[in-house]
Amino acid sequence: MEVAAASYVADVDNFKATELRLGLPGTEEEPQKTAVVPTPPSTPRGKKRDVSGPEDAAKKRDGEAAPLAAKVQMVGWPPVRSYRKSCFQQASSTKSKPAAPEETTTAAAGNGLFVKVSMDGAPYLRKIDLKMYKGYRELREALEAMFLCFSGGADAPDVNPSDFAVTYEDKDGDLMLVGDVPFDMFISTCKRLRIMKGSEARGLGSVKNN
Amino acid sequence: MTYFPEEVVEHIFSFLPSHSDRNTVSLVCKVWYQIERLSRRAVFVGNCYAVRPEHVVLRFPNVRALTVKGKPHFADFNLVPPDWGGYAGPWIEAAARGCVGLEELRMKRMVVSDESLELLARSFPRFKVLVLISCEGFSTDGLAAIASHCKLLRELDLQENDVEDRGPRWLSCFPDSCTSLVSLNFACIKGEVNSGSLERLVARSPNLRSLRLNRSVSVDTLSKILVRTPNLQDLGTGNLTDEFQIESYFRLTNALEKCKMLRSLSGFWDASPVCVPFIYPLCHQLTGLNLSYTPTLDASDLTKMISRCAKLQRLWVLDCISDKGLQVVASSCKDLQELRVFPSDFYVAGYSAVTETGLVAISSGCPKLSSLLYFCHQMTNDALITISKNCPNFIRFRLCILEPKKPDAMTNQPLDEGFGAIVRESKGLRRLSISGLLTDKVFMYIGKYAKHLEMLSIAFAGDSDKGMMHVMNGCKNLRKLEIRDSPFGDVALLGNVANYETMRSLWMSSCNVTLKGCQVLASKMPMLNVEIMNELDGSSEMEENHGDLSNLSKVEKLYVYRTTAGARDDAPNFVKIL
Numbered sequence: 001m002e003v004a005a006a007s008y009v010a011d012v013d014n015f016k017a018t019e020l021r022l023g024l025p026g027t028e029e030e031p032q033k034t035a036v037v038p039t040p041p042s043t044p045r046g047k048k049r050d051v052s053g054p055e056d057a058a059k060k061r062d063g064e065a066a067p068l069a070a071k072v073q074m075v076g077w078p079p080v081r082s083y084r085k086s087c088f089q090q091a092s093s094t095k096s097k098p099a100a101p102e103e104t105t106t107a108a109a110g111n112g113l114f115v116k117v118s119m120d121g122a123p124y125l126r127k128i129d130l131k132m133y134k135g136y137r138e139l140r141e142a143l144e145a146m147f148l149c150f151s152g153g154a155d156a157p158d159v160n161p162s163d164f165a166v167t168y169e170d171k172d173g174d175l176m177l178v179g180d181v182p183f184d185m186f187i188s189t190c191k192r193l194r195i196m197k198g199s200e201a202r203g204l205g206s207v208k209n210n
Numbered sequence: 211m212t213y214f215p216e217e218v219v220e221h222i223f224s225f226l227p228s229h230s231d232r233n234t235v236s237l238v239c240k241v242w243y244q245i246e247r248l249s250r251r252a253v254f255v256g257n258c259y260a261v262r263p264e265h266v267v268l269r270f271p272n273v274r275a276l277t278v279k280g281k282p283h284f285a286d287f288n289l290v291p292p293d294w295g296g297y298a299g300p301w302i303e304a305a306a307r308g309c310v311g312l313e314e315l316r317m318k319r320m321v322v323s324d325e326s327l328e329l330l331a332r333s334f335p336r337f338k339v340l341v342l343i344s345c346e347g348f349s350t351d352g353l354a355a356i357a358s359h360c361k362l363l364r365e366l367d368l369q370e371n372d373v374e375d376r377g378p379r380w381l382s383c384f385p386d387s388c389t390s391l392v393s394l395n396f397a398c399i400k401g402e403v404n405s406g407s408l409e410r411l412v413a414r415s416p417n418l419r420s421l422r423l424n425r426s427v428s429v430d431t432l433s434k435i436l437v438r439t440p441n442l443q444d445l446g447t448g449n450l451t452d453e454f455q456i457e458s459y460f461r462l463t464n465a466l467e468k469c470k471m472l473r474s475l476s477g478f479w480d481a482s483p484v485c486v487p488f489i490y491p492l493c494h495q496l497t498g499l500n501l502s503y504t505p506t507l508d509a510s511d512l513t514k515m516i517s518r519c520a521k522l523q524r525l526w527v528l529d530c531i532s533d534k535g536l537q538v539v540a541s542s543c544k545d546l547q548e549l550r551v552f553p554s555d556f557y558v559a560g561y562s563a564v565t566e567t568g569l570v571a572i573s574s575g576c577p578k579l580s581s582l583l584y585f586c587h588q589m590t591n592d593a594l595i596t597i598s599k600n601c602p603n604f605i606r607f608r609l610c611i612l613e614p615k616k617p618d619a620m621t622n623q624p625l626d627e628g629f630g631a632i633v634r635e636s637k638g639l640r641r642l643s644i645s646g647l648l649t650d651k652v653f654m655y656i657g658k659y660a661k662h663l664e665m666l667s668i669a670f671a672g673d674s675d676k677g678m679m680h681v682m683n684g685c686k687n688l689r690k691l692e693i694r695d696s697p698f699g700d701v702a703l704l705g706n707v708a709n710y711e712t713m714r715s716l717w718m719s720s721c722n723v724t725l726k727g728c729q730v731l732a733s734k735m736p737m738l739n740v741e742i743m744n745e746l747d748g749s750s751e752m753e754e755n756h757g758d759l760s761n762l763s764k765v766e767k768l769y770v771y772r773t774t775a776g777a778r779d780d781a782p783n784f785v786k787i788l
Contacts (some may be wrong), residue, residue, distance in 0.1 A: 045715070076287035076613050076694070077669070078553055078585060079643075081368040083344065083398065085556055087503050090400070172375065172400065180378065181402055183427050188453055189402070 119147045119195040130187045136179055164195045220249045229254050256714050262775045263301045267308030274313045278319035280715050284692050284733050289719055293782045298322040305331035314339035327352030331359035339365040349374035357383035365393040375401030382407040395422035397446045412438050422446025425479040429458040436465035447477035450485040459488045467491050474498035484512045486679040488713040493518035502526040503551045513538040524548040529564040536568030540575025548581040562586055566593035573600035581606040588619035594628025604636035608643035614670040617647040624648055630655035630659040643667035650677040657684025665690040678702035692717040700727030707735050715771040723768055726761035732788035743767040
């Protein structure tokens with residue numbers, strides 16, 4: 001068995017060696033640092049197209065003759081404020097971008113917005129589609145229905161709604177109480193839900209009864 | 211004049227418009243110095259390390275408006291290491307001790323802590339205006355303190371600061387009794403705000419003229435707010451995504467149409483092209499438009515909006531507008547005075563849809579253009595010469611060709627002649643940034659013609675010390691000189707040292723100046739602080755070396771500024787003050 005496994009590994013290595021790709025032998029292809037000539041930017045707007053007309057084609061050819069190190073990042077160049085750069089990063093994380101490293105749950109319109117829901121003490125998580133709910137009340141009812149089995153039973157015969165607080169993790173990674181912002185905005189910023197119970201949640205649950 | 215009673219002299223001084231005029235009269239005689247200092251209401255400190263805060267407060271105890279600037283301009287581009295300095299604390303503490311009548315504080319590129327904001331909020335009972343630009347070090351808790359305790363607050367203007375988000379609570383801290391707001395700008399706050407609190411705050415602020423919201427504010431909230439602010443002059447929208455119902459946008463248009471005084475528009479966070487037509491009813495009255503944070507709109511969306519803005523005077527936009535789009539701007543916006551075209555791609559030599567063609571079109575359509583910031587893919591001498599003749603009224607001309615040292619796109623020559631034409635034709639030029647392939651010749655032109663130049667930014671330019679010396683010898687009004695990656699060394703640095711006394715500051719990074727040159731400068735000019743920063747190995751290695759070799763080592767970063775305060779005591783260990 002081990003021999004077979006070893007030979008399989010060896011085959012994989014050989015496969016890599018015979019793999020057809022651009023680049024000098026012995027070099028690894030690094031997706032970000034590959035020398036690429038300037039191309040139309042991958043702006044957050046996914047379907048960005050070339051807006052230049054035919055007379056600009058000549059200029060683009062000049063551009064393409066630029067040094068191969070075109071995609072290099074240099075400290076402080078171009079001279080753009082870091083505030084501006086960080087705004088653009090924020091912009092690209094709200095739009096659906098396939099290359100985004102972090103797991104985004106905002107999807108293009110119509111695809112459903114599934115987020116994980118965890119509840120303190122529950123053995124497994126659930127997933128719900130936020131787009132299915134018109135408002136906070138429907139959402140809360142659905143959550144209560146989903147997780148009732150974990151809060152009820154012999155352990156806690158009297159379940160007090162004010163002992164639960166529904167919180168969510170937003171785009172920035174902060175833990176927020178559900179219900180402060182308009183529902184539409186909540187949907188666009190919510191990345192996952194967490195139902196807190198017990199002493200952490202005492203009193204919080206009763207504030208929002210929407 | 212000495213026979214006049216003091217009140218009369220003071221009254222005469224109140225007609226002096228500028229700081230420099232008041233500074234001048236204070237030098238005439240002791241009596242005038244006293245009268246002037248006790249009646250001075252506004253003080254501007256261009257470099258927070260040029261003078262001790264205690265001395266400012268001691269000299270001007272009755273100051274009402276204080277402006278302080280901290281880090282050098284190149285800090286905007288991460289060229290100044292973090293923790294360099296520029297702390298607001300000492301200024302706020304000194305003012306809290308010495309001039310409790312302070313009403314206005316404006317700070318730029320400074321490090322402000324929550325504790326300082328708390329102290330500010332509690333120390334000045336008549337405090338009215340807080341403007342923070344490109345500052346950092348504070349959180350929304352500090353803003354909560356300001357909101358809670360500044361009962362007479364008129365302006366809270368936060369521009370492009372790096373603010374730590376600690377939740378939406380701060381906005382709810384404005385008490386119900388706060389009804390004096392005229393200007394509120396929280397566009398740079400990253401987190402969410404409570405829309406109910408925001409609506410209530412706007413509802414009780416009848417004097418609100420300027421309101422800039424952040425990304426978290428929805429279209430619905432914006433519509434509700436605008437119904438309350440028919441006298442609004444300047445608006446920064448919240449987000450304008452397409453995740454809202456169409457009814458929301460109809461409500462928005464209706465609300466916008468009622469704002470007859472609205473002249474200036476910005477924000478457009480995450481704006482969807484779908485939302486753009488809902489802004490059209492406003493366009494004819496706009497004089498200012500900032501679309502530069504909206505990469506989601508393309509050239510066609512942008513031009514459809516801008517072509518309706520016949521009265522536009524100030525336009526900030528991204529380079530996705532393209533040359534064609536700029537031609538539309540040129541034919542639509544005849545009153546344009548200020549144009550900024552920012553890059554949407556931040557790589558060196560990144561792609562840009564904007565070239566010299568766009569700028570030439572603008573110059574021929576908009577002869578009133580006086581302030582320009584233009585990031586582009588390429589430029590030619592011919593274009594610059596044409597532009598210089600079309601627009602002889604430039605006050606600010608900042609051109610950034612994305613690829614360093616790029617020559618004339620047609621002739622492959624340096625761009626000396628083009629920039630030479632600009633400085634020759636625009637005799638009132640005060641600020642200039644140059645880029646592309648440039649030899650010492652361009653500096654010869656600058657030194658010869660740019661007589662009113664106050665600020666010059668140089669990157670990847672010049673051949674030899676002669677270049678910098680042309681500038682130092684010719685530009686008598688120069689206040690700020692900042693240079694990076696250019697072959698200027700000790701000879702240029704020491705060529706005209708007397709100039710540094712009349713300048714605010716000099717910045718040189720990745721040039722050819724050596725430690726020895728800096729030491730000579732420091733010893734010749736004791737009224738300057740000569741700060742050197744070598745991040746690679748810190749100053750300890752330099753001290754350990756005994757030979758001349760260490761003195762000839764190049765200085766990574768040099769910052770020289772005149773000061774009456776001596777060496778500062780808050781410098782981090784990577785900064786050495788000679």
